[in-house]
Amino acid sequence: MAETTPIETTPENLTLPARTIPLDRLEMSRLVQLDGCVRCGECLNWCPVYDHDAREDILPRRKILDFLHIVKTQQSLLNAVIKSEMTPEFARWFLRKIFRRREIREDEVRSFVLNLYECSTCGQCQVVCPANIDTVNLWENIRELMVSAGYGPLEPQKTLAKSVKSYDNPWQQPRQGRVKWARRAKKEELISELPPEIKKTKSKILLFFGCTAVYDLNIRQIAIDTVNVFKILDIDYGCLGENEKCCGSVLLRMGDPEYERIASDNIKLLNDLSIETLVTSCSGCFKTIKEDYPKVGKLNFEVLHTVEFLHRLIEQKKLKFEVPVEKVITYHDPCHLGRASGIFDEPRAVIHAIPGLELLEMPRHGPYSRCCGAGGGLKAGFPDLQNKMAQARIKEAEQTGAQELVSACPFCYAGLQGGIGALNSPLVMRDMTHLVISALKKGE
Numbered sequence: 001m002a003e004t005t006p007i008e009t010t011p012e013n014l015t016l017p018a019r020t021i022p023l024d025r026l027e028m029s030r031l032v033q034l035d036g037c038v039r040c041g042e043c044l045n046w047c048p049v050y051d052h053d054a055r056e057d058i059l060p061r062r063k064i065l066d067f068l069h070i071v072k073t074q075q076s077l078l079n080a081v082i083k084s085e086m087t088p089e090f091a092r093w094f095l096r097k098i099f100r101r102r103e104i105r106e107d108e109v110r111s112f113v114l115n116l117y118e119c120s121t122c123g124q125c126q127v128v129c130p131a132n133i134d135t136v137n138l139w140e141n142i143r144e145l146m147v148s149a150g151y152g153p154l155e156p157q158k159t160l161a162k163s164v165k166s167y168d169n170p171w172q173q174p175r176q177g178r179v180k181w182a183r184r185a186k187k188e189e190l191i192s193e194l195p196p197e198i199k200k201t202k203s204k205i206l207l208f209f210g211c212t213a214v215y216d217l218n219i220r221q222i223a224i225d226t227v228n229v230f231k232i233l234d235i236d237y238g239c240l241g242e243n244e245k246c247c248g249s250v251l252l253r254m255g256d257p258e259y260e261r262i263a264s265d266n267i268k269l270l271n272d273l274s275i276e277t278l279v280t281s282c283s284g285c286f287k288t289i290k291e292d293y294p295k296v297g298k299l300n301f302e303v304l305h306t307v308e309f310l311h312r313l314i315e316q317k318k319l320k321f322e323v324p325v326e327k328v329i330t331y332h333d334p335c336h337l338g339r340a341s342g343i344f345d346e347p348r349a350v351i352h353a354i355p356g357l358e359l360l361e362m363p364r365h366g367p368y369s370r371c372c373g374a375g376g377g378l379k380a381g382f383p384d385l386q387n388k389m390a391q392a393r394i395k396e397a398e399q400t401g402a403q404e405l406v407s408a409c410p411f412c413y414a415g416l417q418g419g420i421g422a423l424n425s426p427l428v429m430r431d432m433t434h435l436v437i438s439a440l441k442k443g444e
């Protein structure tokens, strides 16, 4: 949105966008945070999207300003304030402070929405923001309002959303195809038996595969390696088989309110299993179930990423790697596992527990890990941009001198694999589960 001089207007001469944005659904804390941006521009130095599309309009500080302009045109702001728990004095001050309205045009709103979706919700701006603005939840919350008003998601992202609603997976695949990978892997002798169904085993541990590792043939190795690791370690577990459904992460990230129904159905399904632990190798499922589901309903089990689960076994001295893996690797922290959930040490501890393995860190790692662009609906909405982001990450990985690039998420795996292909890089993409199976099984 181009810089414009604010015009003081009254509600009577205000030009409203064609559709009303339901601001009463915006959490009041978000409105307060919008006012907290000090325009310092620190987010500019770190945003991985800005590296490839250097427009001020996509930066957090500009999106915040533009959204504030939209907010000021909306009568529903008043409703939101009335519904809040602010004291009358604070509400009066708050409205005076942010109600310096100016006109806004429909095309400005649409342009704002485009910029809002040109973001992988990677959370880097949140880590570096000196005003501590909770940007990821802010973007997701604003996207939800825009979807409710009919402005989002973007056209290419709608296929993902429709597929989750129609087929319980984002990849337009039939429900019954969810277990096809396992039958095929068994036939090819990549696994010795089909993953057991929890309704038969009644186990206390549920292995939740997620949609990407089971539907994408290029990624199924993650599911195969996870099952083989569990088999070798003799873990008493079960899985949901055809009854597993998408966790709804893509809907939540893109702001689709249907996420709440999906989360609520899944919470009921999972709670009824009477499990103690849900384990998943997908960072997107992990973050969504662990961090986001509790905002919809209480979980009666703990949620662990596979790397945490394995790390716990190492700490309990129930797992010791005997087979050396003579490789030099670098590790890419998935945004959902690292920045969003704070799991930085566990994957590195698992790596260090494997004899022979050498880890070389990229300059940007841990909380500053550069996003590969695969999440937040960015890959669907802006595939070329995502590929450029992946290539930038691959170049960083190459500069370490590592032979293999390791991550812990099927989404990152697919996103980074695209970067390797585009650059014709000699780097080999791996998931953490592959390292683990290699350290457990001779000849892997």
Ligand code: SF4
Binding pocket: 036, 037, 038, 039, 040, 041, 042, 043, 044, 060, 061, 125, 128, 129, 130, 131, 132, 133
């Ligand atoms: S880093 Fe935070 S305070 Fe600074 S401009 Fe960006 S959003 Fe605003």
Ligand code: SF4
Binding pocket: 046, 047, 048, 049, 050, 058, 059, 060, 118, 119, 120, 121, 122, 123, 124, 125, 126, 135, 136, 371
């Ligand atoms: S979440 Fe990531 S991609 Fe989005 S604005 Fe912040 S730094 Fe940029």
